[in-house]
Each structure stands twice: as C-alpha cells, then as structure tokens.
Amino acid sequence: MNGKPLASIISAGMTKFGKHDGLLTRELFAEAASEAFSRCPKLEPKQDIKAMFIGHMGEAYEHQGHTGSTLADWAGLSGIAATRTEAACGSSGVALRSGIYAVLSGLADVVIVGGVEKMTHRTTAEVTEYLAMASDYPFEQFHGITFPGLYALMANAHMATYGTTEEQIGMVAVKNHYHGSLNPKAHMQKEVPLQNVLASKYVAWPLKLYDCSLITDGASCIILTKPELAKKYTDQPVHIVGSGQASDTIGLYERQTLTSLHSAKLAVNEAYTMANITPNQVNLAEVHDCFTIAEIIHYEDLGFCAVGQGGKLVESGATRLGGNIPVNTSGGLKSKGHPVGATGTAQAYEMYLQLTGQADRRQVKDAEIGLTQNIGGSGATAAIHIYRRDN
Amino acid sequence: MSTESFTIEQFYKFLSTNQLMAGKCTKCGKIHLPPRPLCSECFSKEFTWTPISGKGKLLTYTIIHVAPTQFQAQTPYAVGIVELEEDLKIPGMIQDIAQEQLKIGMELTLAFDTAELTQNWPTWPRYHFISPKP
Numbered sequence: 001m002n003g004k005p006l007a008s009i010i011s012a013g014m015t016k017f018g019k020h021d022g023l024l025t026r027e028l029f030a031e032a033a034s035e036a037f038s039r040c041p042k043l044e045p046k047q048d049i050k051a052m053f054i055g056h057m058g059e060a061y062e063h064q065g066h067t068g069s070t071l072a073d074w075a076g077l078s079g080i081a082a083t084r085t086e087a088a089c090g091s092s093g094v095a096l097r098s099g100i101y102a103v104l105s106g107l108a109d110v111v112i113v114g115g116v117e118k119m120t121h122r123t124t125a126e127v128t129e130y131l132a133m134a135s136d137y138p139f140e141q142f143h144g145i146t147f148p149g150l151y152a153l154m155a156n157a158h159m160a161t162y163g164t165t166e167e168q169i170g171m172v173a174v175k176n177h178y179h180g181s182l183n184p185k186a187h188m189q190k191e192v193p194l195q196n197v198l199a200s201k202y203v204a205w206p207l208k209l210y211d212c213s214l215i216t217d218g219a220s221c222i223i224l225t226k227p228e229l230a231k232k233y234t235d236q237p238v239h240i241v242g243s244g245q246a247s248d249t250i251g252l253y254e255r256q257t258l259t260s261l262h263s264a265k266l267a268v269n270e271a272y273t274m275a276n277i278t279p280n281q282v283n284l285a286e287v288h289d290c291f292t293i294a295e296i297i298h299y300e301d302l303g304f305c306a307v308g309q310g311g312k313l314v315e316s317g318a319t320r321l322g323g324n325i326p327v328n329t330s331g332g333l334k335s336k337g338h339p340v341g342a343t344g345t346a347q348a349y350e351m352y353l354q355l356t357g358q359a360d361r362r363q364v365k366d367a368e369i370g371l372t373q374n375i376g377g378s379g380a381t382a383a384i385h386i387y388r389r390d391n
Numbered sequence: 392m393s394t395e396s397f398t399i400e401q402f403y404k405f406l407s408t409n410q411l412m413a414g415k416c417t418k419c420g421k422i423h424l425p426p427r428p429l430c431s432e433c434f435s436k437e438f439t440w441t442p443i444s445g446k447g448k449l450l451t452y453t454i455i456h457v458a459p460t461q462f463q464a465q466t467p468y469a470v471g472i473v474e475l476e477e478d479l480k481i482p483g484m485i486q487d488i489a490q491e492q493l494k495i496g497m498e499l500t501l502a503f504d505t506a507e508l509t510q511n512w513p514t515w516p517r518y519h520f521i522s523p524k525p
Binding site: 124125126128129132138139140141142145146148149152153154155156157160167189201202203205207251252253254258325339 | 399403425450451452453454455457458459460461462463465467468470471474480481482483484488495513515517520
C-alpha cells in the first residue's frame with residue numbers, strides 16, 4: 001500500500017461519555033449517528049450508506065444481543081447490511097478494520113462503523129463479572145482472576161523487570177485526567193493530583209481505583225468511504241493509511257512475555273509497514289489505557305520509547321499535551337471513559353477532530369499523522385490504525 | 392470416565408483424583424497445559440497424558456481486592472502465574488502464605504482443593520498454590 005489511503009473518514013459522531021440513566025444502547029447509538037449525519041450535509045444516509053459494522057461487547061448488560069440490525073434500524077438505516085463485531089474492549093477497533101475490508105473490496109462505497117455500550121445501570125460486582133468474560137474462563141475467571149487482576153499481574157512484572165514505580169504508573173492517570181478536563185464529552189472532566197491517585201484504594205495490587213478506566217455509557221461512530229470518493233462528501237476528509245489487527249492466546253498465562261502485548265506489536269508492525277512510516281513520525285496517539293500500566297506498556301510496544309522506558313516517558317511529560325508525542329488527548333479510557341464497545345471508534349472520533357483542527361482546547365498543533373490502538377481483553381486482540389490529515 | 396478425550400474437562404477430572412496431567416503430542420512432542428484436541432504446533436490429533444510435577448516458581452502475582460460476587464467473601468486474596476519445572480505456565484490462587492511474604496521468583500507447589508463442588512456448571516474441582524513442604 002506504501003502510504004496510500006485505504007479508506008477515508010468523511011464524518012464522525014459521539015455521545016457525551018458518562019452516565020446516561022434511562023437510555024438503551026440503541027438510543028445512545030442514534031445520537032452518535034445523528035451527529036455524524038449532521039456534520040456531513042452532502043451525505044444522504046439512506047441512499048449512500050450500504051453497510052454498518054458495530055462493536056458491542058455484552059448482551060448481559062441489557063439482556064440484549066443481536067445489536068447490529070437493532071442499531072441500523074434506530075439510526076434510520078434499516079435494510080442495510082448490519083454486522084456486529086465482538087472482541088471485548090477491542091470490538092469497535094475490529095469493526096473499523098471490517099469497514100475498511102468492505103470499502104476496499106468494493107462491496108460498499110460508504111459504510112458506518114461504530115460501537116456502543118451501556119454499563120452504569122449495573123453494580124460494580126456485575127460489571128466486574130461481565131468484563132471478566134473477555135478473559136479465559138477455565139483457568140483465569142474460574143480461579144478468581146479479575147480484569148484489573150490481569151493488568152496488575154502485568155504491572156507487577158513490569159515493575160520487577162524494569163524498575164517502573166507506582167508513582168510513574170499513577171502519572172498516566174494524572175495526565176489523562178488533565179486531558180479529560182479539556183474534553184466536554186469526557187465522563188470525568190476534572191484534574192486529579194498524583195497524591196489522590198496514590199491514596200486511592202487498591203482494586204488489584206499494585207493497581208488502585210484511579211489506575212482503572214471508568215465504567216461508562218456511550219456510543220461513537222465514523223463514516224468511511226473510498227479515498228477517491230471522499231471529496232464528494234467533504235472538503236476535509238481524514239485518510240486511514242495503515243491498519244493492523246492481530247490475535248494472541250486468550251489466557252495471559254500462556255504468553256511468552258508479561259511485560260508486552262505481542263498482538264499489539266504484530267498489529268502495529270503491519271500498520272506502520274502499510275503506512276510506510278516509522279514510530280517517530282507519529283504526532284499523536286490514542287492508546288488503550290484500560291489501566292494506567294497498559295499505557296506504559298503500549299508506549300514501548302508502539303515504539304514511542306525503548307523497551308522498559310515507558311515509566312520514564314510519562315514522567316518526562318513527552319506524552320502530555322504540548323509534549324513531543326501527546327497520548328490520549330481525549331482523556332483516554334481513564335478520564336473520557338470506557339463504554340467498552342464504543343472505545344475503538346471513540347479513539348477514531350478524537351483522531352478525526354484532531355486532524356481536522358476541531359479539537360478546541362486540546363488541539364495538537366500541526367498534527368499530521370495520528371495513531372489509534374484498541375486492545376481486546378488482556379491483549380488477545382489488537383486493532384491499530386494510522387491516520388493522515390488531508391493535504 | 393474416558394481418558395481418551397484431551398479436553399479441559401478431563402484435565403479437571405484428573406484433578407479430582409489429585410493428579411495434575413497435561414496432553415503430550417505424540418507427533419511433535421509438545422506438551423499442552425491445558426490439553427487441547429488439536430496440536431497448535433503440528434495439527435496432530437494424537438496425544439498421550441503425561442503427569443506434571445506441580446512444582447515451579449512464581450512469575451508474577453497480585454492481590455485481588457475487588458472481586459466478582461462469587462469470590463467476594465475471600466477478598467483480599469492472592470493470585471499469580473507459576474512457571475512449572477516442565478516449562479509450562481499456569482495461573483491460580485496462592486494460599487497459606489502471608490501476602491507480604493510473596494515474592495517473584497519464590498518456589499511454589501500446586502495443591503488440590505478439598506472444598507465441596509457446587510451443583511452449578513462447571514462442577515470442576517479447583518487447585519491452588521502453596522509453599523513447598525520443607
């Protein structure tokens with residue numbers, strides 16, 4: 001592909017992330033779709049959009065499966081081919097990859113790709129149990145290992161191997177809450193000082209409450225078309241120039257290493273090769289900070305720093321707004337929130353805003369190339385995309 | 392009880408008779424823990440059961456404070472991943488060791504739970520890890 005666009009984003013929409021009492025996933029998604037349609041007046045949704053790919057993780061939250069066709073109807077698109085993709089927290093990153101397959105194949109010129117989850121009406125114990133379903137049942141869940149527990153196992157290994165500290169891990173939360181304070185769609189829009197992060201209660205040692213992403217309701221979507229059709233719909237498309245998706249064992253315990261996600265490395269190599277760029281050309285990234293330690297591991301896997309140096313990178317301020325490589329300007333999963341199925345395309349939504357100069361108080365100046373990294377579970381799925389501003 | 396099916400259920404059935412067993416591919420020799428019906432290295436479907444020592448060292452651990460409903464009464468509890476002598480890795484709870492004495496690299500050994508099984512699926516027995524006997 002050599003840096004040529006695979007597909008182009010012509011519009012995007014997202015609900016505010018937060019607590020949406022009384023709304024169902026279909027109603028949340030309708031709001032996200034409505035924003036995407038109204039941003040793109042030249043698009044005739046009923047005529048132009050031929051397919052939908054929807055990331056949604058859990059039937060258990062609302063006792064509702066079969067989400068693809070349901071959401072197509074509620075978005076006013078009943079009749080189109082609607083497909084739900086499920087890869088736990090990576091569900092809509094995988095939906096995005098599927099949308100690219102559809103556009104590249106020529107089967108659909110315009111597709112809507114999105115995701116949704118409604119979680120806050122359930123108790124923490126229920127959500128803990130539902131999220132754990134994305135990990136191995138017979139050896140992890142069955143033995144009482146939770147999701148925070150899996151990332152805590154990685155955190156302890158990273159601390160022991162590289163000397164990463166609880167303070168450095170906590171700095172990811174401080175940074176992302178600062179970014180979230182600048183995002184009117186973030187679930188939490190307030191700064192949190194490091195001492196509060198460090199004083200919060202343990203969820204799974206060494207990870208504390210403020211090391212965990214938020215339980216959130218929300219929906220997000222983008223509209224994709226063939227690169228040669230993009231200018232028909234908008235003067236300001238954002239081009240997807242690299243896509244990588246990879247898998248790994250469902251059990252964390254079966255992996256070769258506990259301080260890196262092999263799937264993320266495979267996927268990012270695929271995406272960098274396709275985009276024909278090196279990591280130092282990336283101007284900003286949205287990465288999957290489901291837990292603070294994950295962001296530190298991702299810096300290393302994505303090549304933003306050397307192996308083992310992720311803790312020092314966040315400490316240096318390089319990944320804060322104004323730094324060399326701002327990461328999670330939206331606030332990330334940590335502060336913007338993590339309605340699991342919606343997260344992948346919410347990352348794409350932020351990249352669309354940034355690369356079209358619409359990110360307001362959190363705008364990264366002169367951003368040309370962005371990267372999104374969406375992870376399913378403890379790393380059994382990785383979906384990574386690279387975006388380029390239209391020149 | 393069939394011993395011919397190389398399934399996770401059969402792994403747990405062995406566990407109920409205090410045996411830790413893995414599936415060994417008769418074609419390429421790879422040992423699978425858990426056992427699987429198709430060798431992920433060579434695609435063979437021919438295996439034999441091979442006993443595993445249960446002795447190993449702790450690769451990493453955590454203390455779970457927030458647990459799903461089923462495990463809430465046990466919090467805080469320790470879980471870890473143990474690398475066994477046979478170069479296999481397996482996760483589980485770590486019991487009867489003070490949490491401040493847990494250390495990456497410490498020796499552990501697998502023990503069989505004696506708790507009564509529930510009536511709900513899955514009716515598998517559990518294992519856990521303890522300090523090896525001196």
